[in-house]
Amino acid sequence: MQPMTAMTRPQAEPRSAFAQFERLGTRWADNDIYGHLNNVVYLSLFDTAVNQYLIRAGALDIHAGAVIGLVVETHCNFFDSLAFPQGVEAGIRVVQRGRSSVRYEIALFADGAELCAARGHFVHVYVDSSSRRPVSELPPEYVIALEGLTL
Amino acid sequence: MQPMTAMTRPQAEPRSAFAQFERLGTRWADNDIYGHLNNVVYLSLFDTAVNQYLIRAGALDIHAGAVIGLVVETHCNFFDSLAFPQGVEAGIRVVQRGRSSVRYEIALFADGAELCAARGHFVHVYVDSSSRRPVSELPPEYVIALEGLTL
Amino acid sequence: MQPMTAMTRPQAEPRSAFAQFERLGTRWADNDIYGHLNNVVYLSLFDTAVNQYLIRAGALDIHAGAVIGLVVETHCNFFDSLAFPQGVEAGIRVVQRGRSSVRYEIALFADGAELCAARGHFVHVYVDSSSRRPVSELPPEYVIALEGLTL
Amino acid sequence: MQPMTAMTRPQAEPRSAFAQFERLGTRWADNDIYGHLNNVVYLSLFDTAVNQYLIRAGALDIHAGAVIGLVVETHCNFFDSLAFPQGVEAGIRVVQRGRSSVRYEIALFADGAELCAARGHFVHVYVDSSSRRPVSELPPEYVIALEGLTL
Numbered sequence: 001m002q003p004m005t006a007m008t009r010p011q012a013e014p015r016s017a018f019a020q021f022e023r024l025g026t027r028w029a030d031n032d033i034y035g036h037l038n039n040v041v042y043l044s045l046f047d048t049a050v051n052q053y054l055i056r057a058g059a060l061d062i063h064a065g066a067v068i069g070l071v072v073e074t075h076c077n078f079f080d081s082l083a084f085p086q087g088v089e090a091g092i093r094v095v096q097r098g099r100s101s102v103r104y105e106i107a108l109f110a111d112g113a114e115l116c117a118a119r120g121h122f123v124h125v126y127v128d129s130s131s132r133r134p135v136s137e138l139p140p141e142y143v144i145a146l147e148g149l150t151l
Numbered sequence: 152m153q154p155m156t157a158m159t160r161p162q163a164e165p166r167s168a169f170a171q172f173e174r175l176g177t178r179w180a181d182n183d184i185y186g187h188l189n190n191v192v193y194l195s196l197f198d199t200a201v202n203q204y205l206i207r208a209g210a211l212d213i214h215a216g217a218v219i220g221l222v223v224e225t226h227c228n229f230f231d232s233l234a235f236p237q238g239v240e241a242g243i244r245v246v247q248r249g250r251s252s253v254r255y256e257i258a259l260f261a262d263g264a265e266l267c268a269a270r271g272h273f274v275h276v277y278v279d280s281s282s283r284r285p286v287s288e289l290p291p292e293y294v295i296a297l298e299g300l301t302l
Numbered sequence: 303m304q305p306m307t308a309m310t311r312p313q314a315e316p317r318s319a320f321a322q323f324e325r326l327g328t329r330w331a332d333n334d335i336y337g338h339l340n341n342v343v344y345l346s347l348f349d350t351a352v353n354q355y356l357i358r359a360g361a362l363d364i365h366a367g368a369v370i371g372l373v374v375e376t377h378c379n380f381f382d383s384l385a386f387p388q389g390v391e392a393g394i395r396v397v398q399r400g401r402s403s404v405r406y407e408i409a410l411f412a413d414g415a416e417l418c419a420a421r422g423h424f425v426h427v428y429v430d431s432s433s434r435r436p437v438s439e440l441p442p443e444y445v446i447a448l449e450g451l452t453l
Numbered sequence: 454m455q456p457m458t459a460m461t462r463p464q465a466e467p468r469s470a471f472a473q474f475e476r477l478g479t480r481w482a483d484n485d486i487y488g489h490l491n492n493v494v495y496l497s498l499f500d501t502a503v504n505q506y507l508i509r510a511g512a513l514d515i516h517a518g519a520v521i522g523l524v525v526e527t528h529c530n531f532f533d534s535l536a537f538p539q540g541v542e543a544g545i546r547v548v549q550r551g552r553s554s555v556r557y558e559i560a561l562f563a564d565g566a567e568l569c570a571a572r573g574h575f576v577h578v579y580v581d582s583s584s585r586r587p588v589s590e591l592p593p594e595y596v597i598a599l600e601g602l603t604l
Contacts, residue, residue, distance in 0.1 A: 039273070072229050073229065178500070179501045182335045184333045195481070195482050199480040213488070236505045349493065378528075
């Protein structure tokens with residue numbers, strides 16, 4: 001058994017570090033036995049925030065789109081607890097993208113809080129909805145939507 | 152916008168890389184619009200596998216325990232899709248622990264598959280259930296349970 | 303095998319049939335393989351709407367309340383589909399209550415829709431949070447909160 | 454405000470009242486703030502049990518089936534609590550069906566328990582997967598599968 005390796009401990013970030021914000025709600029079933037949002041709910045809010053933005057920005061059409069985003073990596077660091085019935089704001093930014101992939105970085109803020117309660121990311125690989133093979137380049141509507149997530 | 156940085160790409164691991172296995176079920180509601188387990192479900196299965204093991208090993212008493220584990224970090228890499236009604240086996244191992252924290256590494260295998268469909272980890276910080284402050288050392292029942300997760 | 307018995311088929315109701323409204327959000331993971339909210343999500347929104355109202359009305363204190371509501375019955379009829387990323391409004395009314403129980407009737411409306419997409423109810427039996435035995439009468443803060451749900 | 458009307462109170466039923474049984478697991482996130490399965494989880498287990506049976510019986514093909522089942526009504530009565538990490542068995546029976554609809558009655562039993570902890574039903578209307586209009590008669594593979602749910 002190795003000791004936990006020393007590492008730069010992740011720090012909560014302020015609202016100014018994010019490019020777009022989405023309002024999200026919490027639910028009764030989100031609270032776990034300890035009275036706070038179950039850790040898995042945060043990841044569900046990440047998905048919701050980014051897809052909500054992509055739909056509104058005209059990039060994602062979940063029923064008829066020729067391109068779909070498959071999640072290949074998720075990550076989250078937790079700094080503070082959230083609990084139903086709190087409202088939550090998700091900050092989003094994109095600082096890295098590949099030919100067919102995008103890394104969305106998301107932070108969740110309690111209503112009115114300046115520092116985030118959690119921060120993480122997920123990586124979407126965009127694939128053709130029929131063949132499920134990576135696209136050779138991001139569709140133009142995604143390129144435009146991603147500009148709105150750049151600081 | 153930076154290019155996606157080159158990095159060692161995570162690889163699927165075999166069953167032999169894990170110390171304990173827990174059988175888990177999938178649910179109708181787990182399948183998303185693309186017909187496979189939503190990425191968030193994998194994290195829910197991580198939680199379930201580890202807590203199921205800790206309860207059976209006599210470490211975790213969710214109703215009366217003096218010590219509770221708070222999740223401070225989660226991570227998952229996805230290699231292949233899973234879908235309801237598949238059965239899933241979760242492999243678990245622990246290779247790193249601190250004074251009051253443990254990093255649980257988990258992989259999910261489709262029934263009969265030799266390589267995992269996803270692999271990730273979460274870090275529990277163990278706190279006093281009343282004060283919610285980190286314990287000074289892991290309770291002996293946890294130390295014993297963790298031995299069963301060591302390769 | 304009996305034939306499905308003839309019965310008065312439930313009908314969608316208008317907004318005017320409800321006393322209070324709560325705004326709720328949908329999530330990416332709510333959509334099932336057929337592209338609409340999984341039926342279970344509707345029940346989760348029922349819970350959320352009523353508890354959100356009861357907390358705001360000062361009746362429910364989920365962390366320190368002496369009285370908790372246990373669900374003994376749930377029901378839902380579905381008239382139309384809803385889908386992420388739609389916003390939803392929940393209408394609530396109470397027309398029946400017992401000594402220690404309340405039947406909450408809830409309808410879910412798509413934003414802007416005049417007729418509900420689903421309507422159902424759940425029955426809460428209020429119990430002492432320690433003994434888990436039904437209270438002999440509803441606490442006064444609940445009586446006041448329920449007045450706001452009466453047409 | 455009306456008094457709660459007197460009615461025949463639903464009673465827990467024994468295993469012998471059901472035709473088929475499906476084994477189901479519980480999850481960490483299922484437990485709510487009161488330490489027991491959230492009421493919504495029971496409905497998710499209903500869905501899972503019936504669809505799992507229909508898939509195994511060769512009736513439901515969730516990826517390529519020409520007919521899909523839409524839920525138009527759900528109901529559940531709760532008699533006793535269940536909690537993670539308990540295993541659950543779902544008993545299923547069908548006593549009523551229409552031309553294009555089936556009412557599935559389901560009960561959830563704690564492992565080893567003779568009386569169910571909850572019992573309810575849901576009604577599926579079977580529709581053409583393209584037109585979403587009710588089928589004129591149930592496909593033969595459903596008729597066969599339903600025989601296995603008849604007492």
